Amino acid sequence: MGKIRLVTTITCAALLLLSTAIYAADDIQKQVDDIRGALPKFAVPMREVGDRFQNMYFAAKEGNWALAAYMSKYMDKAMNPAKVTKPTEYEAWKTFYAETFAPVNKAIQAQDMKAFEKEHNAVIQHCNNCHAGMGYGFIKVIKMQTPADAGIDYKVTSKATDVPK
Numbered sequence: 001m002g003k004i005r006l007v008t009t010i011t012c013a014a015l016l017l018l019s020t021a022i023y024a025a026d027d028i029q030k031q032v033d034d035i036r037g038a039l040p041k042f043a044v045p046m047r048e049v050g051d052r053f054q055n056m057y058f059a060a061k062e063g064n065w066a067l068a069a070y071m072s073k074y075m076d077k078a079m080n081p082a083k084v085t086k087p088t089e090y091e092a093w094k095t096f097y098a099e100t101f102a103p104v105n106k107a108i109q110a111q112d113m114k115a116f117e118k119e120h121n122a123v124i125q126h127c128n129n130c131h132a133g134m135g136y137g138f139i140k141v142i143k144m145q146t147p148a149d150a151g152i153d154y155k156v157t158s159k160a161t162d163v164p165k
Helices: 002-038 043-061 065-077 087-100 102-110 113-133
Strands: none
Touching: 043 065, 043 102, 043 113, 065 102, 087 102, 087 113, 102 113
16 A cells, blocks of 8 residues: 555656646746747838948948948847747848848948949849838838938048947
8 A cells, every 4th residue: 555655646746746847838938928029020120220221321421431330230130139030031131131231241341432332222122122022012222312310420430340349
């Protein structure tokens, strides 16, 4: 009779521990889901990307190459929440930034306005094609007449290499 009680006690304790672990896992998953739900999806970071992309042009145009490089760097970083919230779309962004956008970054590092202008314009066309291909043809990027952020002095002369790592 003692062995049966011992087996029963051990079995009950194991079931209790297992149910507690399952409850804890469910609670952790709920917390993860809540955090994921609070992160911006794709549209919010993309808005920041658009503003930085526009500002980048005005920085380059005025010879503030560090600001142009900074805008590019943080334009890319702005999309990080999409790694979690929209992983498929984030992979498309990652490829775009690494490949399609690379010539813009190269022109910034070379401080070559002619190349920058050419590549910046090519990216605008690419963005509009991508938006249309994803069903967002109503989002059409244009080159603005003034920067998105008027609170920055774009005329500070700098080198692309001036951006801290």
